[in-house]
Amino acid sequence: MVQLAVCFLIIVLLGIEFCVYGVGFRKIFRVELQGYETAILGFFVYFGMFQIVALPLILLQRPFHELIVLWLVATGAMHVFVALKGRKELGSMTLGIFAGLWRMKGILLAAVILLVAFACWFQGTQQYIGWDTTYYIGTINTTVYTDTMYVYDGNSGVMAKTLELRYALSAFYMHSALLCKLASLSGILIQKYVMGTICILMHGLIVFAMGRRLFPDKEKKALFMTGLVFLMHLGFQTMYTASDFLLIRGYEAKGFCANVVIPAVFYAVVCLWQDKQRREYWVFLFMICFSSVPVSMSSILIVPAMVVVTVLAEWLLDRKWKILWQGFLCAVPNGIYLVAYFLYTQGVKIMIHK
Amino acid sequence: MYDVEGILPIFQIYAGSTIFLPLFLVCLIYSFCNAQETGRKRFALIFIMSIVFVFNDFSIKLAGKVTDVATYYRFLWAIPILPLIGWAGTKAVMEREKRWEKAIALALVCCLFFGWQSSFITEGSIRVPDNLYNLSEDVIQVCDIIAQDKEKENPIVIFDMECQMSARIYDPSLVWGIRRKAYQYHNDMEGYEEAGNYKTDKIMIHAVNFGVKDEQEELSNALKKKKVDYIVTLTAFEMDAYLDEIGYELVDVSGTRSVYTRKNKNLEVHP
Numbered sequence: 001m002v003q004l005a006v007c008f009l010i011i012v013l014l015g016i017e018f019c020v021y022g023v024g025f026r027k028i029f030r031v032e033l034q035g036y037e038t039a040i041l042g043f044f045v046y047f048g049m050f051q052i053v054a055l056p057l058i059l060l061q062r063p064f065h066e067l068i069v070l071w072l073v074a075t076g077a078m079h080v081f082v083a084l085k086g087r088k089e090l091g092s093m094t095l096g097i098f099a100g101l102w103r104m105k106g107i108l109l110a111a112v113i114l115l116v117a118f119a120c121w122f123q124g125t126q127q128y129i130g131w132d133t134t135y136y137i138g139t140i141n142t143t144v145y146t147d148t149m150y151v152y153d154g155n156s157g158v159m160a161k162t163l164e165l166r167y168a169l170s171a172f173y174m175h176s177a178l179l180c181k182l183a184s185l186s187g188i189l190i191q192k193y194v195m196g197t198i199c200i201l202m203h204g205l206i207v208f209a210m211g212r213r214l215f216p217d218k219e220k221k222a223l224f225m226t227g228l229v230f231l232m233h234l235g236f237q238t239m240y241t242a243s244d245f246l247l248i249r250g251y252e253a254k255g256f257c258a259n260v261v262i263p264a265v266f267y268a269v270v271c272l273w274q275d276k277q278r279r280e281y282w283v284f285l286f287m288i289c290f291s292s293v294p295v296s297m298s299s300i301l302i303v304p305a306m307v308v309v310t311v312l313a314e315w316l317l318d319r320k321w322k323i324l325w326q327g328f329l330c331a332v333p334n335g336i337y338l339v340a341y342f343l344y345t346q347g348v349k350i351m352i353h354k
Numbered sequence: 355m356y357d358v359e360g361i362l363p364i365f366q367i368y369a370g371s372t373i374f375l376p377l378f379l380v381c382l383i384y385s386f387c388n389a390q391e392t393g394r395k396r397f398a399l400i401f402i403m404s405i406v407f408v409f410n411d412f413s414i415k416l417a418g419k420v421t422d423v424a425t426y427y428r429f430l431w432a433i434p435i436l437p438l439i440g441w442a443g444t445k446a447v448m449e450r451e452k453r454w455e456k457a458i459a460l461a462l463v464c465c466l467f468f469g470w471q472s473s474f475i476t477e478g479s480i481r482v483p484d485n486l487y488n489l490s491e492d493v494i495q496v497c498d499i500i501a502q503d504k505e506k507e508n509p510i511v512i513f514d515m516e517c518q519m520s521a522r523i524y525d526p527s528l529v530w531g532i533r534r535k536a537y538q539y540h541n542d543m544e545g546y547e548e549a550g551n552y553k554t555d556k557i558m559i560h561a562v563n564f565g566v567k568d569e570q571e572e573l574s575n576a577l578k579k580k581k582v583d584y585i586v587t588l589t590a591f592e593m594d595a596y597l598d599e600i601g602y603e604l605v606d607v608s609g610t611r612s613v614y615t616r617k618n619k620n621l622e623v624h625p
Binding site: 131135142156187189210211214218220221224229231235236237241242248254257258263298306312316341345 | 426430434436480522523529
């Protein structure tokens with residue numbers, strides 16, 4: 001029970017972190033967004049910044065504890081910055097969340113909260129274990145156990161000959177390992193109970209944001225739409241669906257790609273459809289693209305494909321070159337990862353130092 | 355050319371026996387018909403661009419090649435199926451004026467979602483895990499037996515497949531003696547003609563995953579080659595005497611599995 005309580009505490013703390021990072025980013029880049037949008041943005045800023053800290057250390061094969069120290073320093077700096085410059089925004093955002101919940105109070109809100117809570121419980125109790133599960137959770141456990149990052153094969157525990165860039169280009173599982181180390185919990189507990197729940201909650205938040213965008217003056221409709229989408233998830237069990245990666249494998253990076261990254265791209269695109277001149281929406285889209293690979297390697301192709309399709313369509317509608325340029329900028333981060341990954345598949349390997 | 359026959363099966367597997375894909379198309383047509391002119395153009399352009407750049411056999415196979423899978427189905431996640439149906443469903447229910455109308459509309463929508471047999475909610479899926487790790491108690495017992503007996507920090511262990519998949523989730527100090535690909539592609543009772551580099555692994559798979567007892571010399575050599583410290587197999591296979599003859603003695607048994615270790619652990623084994 002203590003371990004479950006610690007997991008719950010980590011979920012709350014991560015939620016606070018996302019808000020802090022969202023507010024920090026807003027202050028630095030002078031972006032104006034709604035409270036729920038700030039939390040979504042914060043999720044991507046958080047993982048994007050984690051990647052900036054972690055990736056060089058992974059590629060240089062530095063010990064894992066160095067990542068922990070550096071990340072704590074970086075997070076501390078962000079907290080100090082927000083405490084100095086963004087106190088008011090953070091306060092008003094917190095108040096806004098509670099005010100919003102108060103406005104929507106009633107049976108519908110209770111039903112949606114129960115539905116989302118059921119999805120979290122359901123995900124946590126499923127016993128699916130595949131080879132991928134073994135690899136991902138094995139990687140997290142091995143990282144903590146050996147104080148190395150991707151030096152040992154996550155599956156077998158045998159020292160690798162080269163860095164497996166198929167996984168090592170994204171620091172997502174190193175973040176989970178960091179949580180394991182800080183909370184002294186096993187990888188499976190962090191993944192199943194913390195990250196699986198985070199995936200579902202972030203998905204819910206993004207669907208709610210979509211609802212707010214599609215029904216601008218009706219909060220309750222947005223809430224209803226969120227409930228309806230979760231209801232549909234429960235009835236959409238086939239081999240490839242995002243629902244499967246939400247309710248059974250929500251703790252995997254792929255689950256985050258299907259249910260957080262891609263819906264967030266879609267949300268940003270809907271925002272741009274409404275006002276493509278607004279700088280905030282382009283910044284939002286860029287940040288999602290920037291952090292898509294840090295969250296999941298599965299985003300490496302899907303996200304730029306979505307950006308290309310939507311931006312080209314917008315350009316054909318308006319014929320403004322600025323749209324193409326901004327869309328190109330959004331696709332650049334994934335393009336860089338794609339080139340690196342392609343070179344890896346063509347034999348450019350990073351040998352493991354013995 | 356656009357290969358409909360190549361791309362269609364992916365959508366069919368994706369939709370399964372659910373109604374979501376047809377429902378999505380209905381919602382798409384509805385939103386197209388109700389959109390303003392710019393919206394309609396946008397829909398049409400995105401539809402065409404999606405087919406040209408993403409949803410065609412060539413792109414999906416090319417992406418599969420880059421990412422080392424046969425078919426790159428993950429592009430399907432980019433279709434906003436549930437949000438669009440959710441939007442239309444919300445309009446269908448919430449824009450009714452009377453409460454009873456809303457209730458009937460909601461009931462109809464729910465019937466559409468759950469009228470097909472592809473729900474996650476089944477008798478077996480509503481469960482309380484046996485333990486916090488949500489792993490089989492048997493696997494945890496096996497790991498604990500090895501942890502108490504081991505003299506090496508990282509013993510090399512060969513397991514039956516189910517146990518192998520879970521063991522390192524619980525105890526990362528263990529090292530697999532059988533490779534993942536061997537279990538993925540050579541987990542059968544067939545001979546070794548197709549095994550290639552995985553012949554050694556396959557000999558061990560035969561013993562621990564199928565209880566084969568007529569390959570003693572090959573197994574002994576494989577165990578020496580892989581420097582295996584522990585063998586975990588199903589107790590039902592009754593391997594005690596067979597493994598004892600090649601130098602592995604029983605340490606303990608868990609619920610359904612037996613754990614064996616090398617008799618002389620100090621003996622240096624060379625490949």
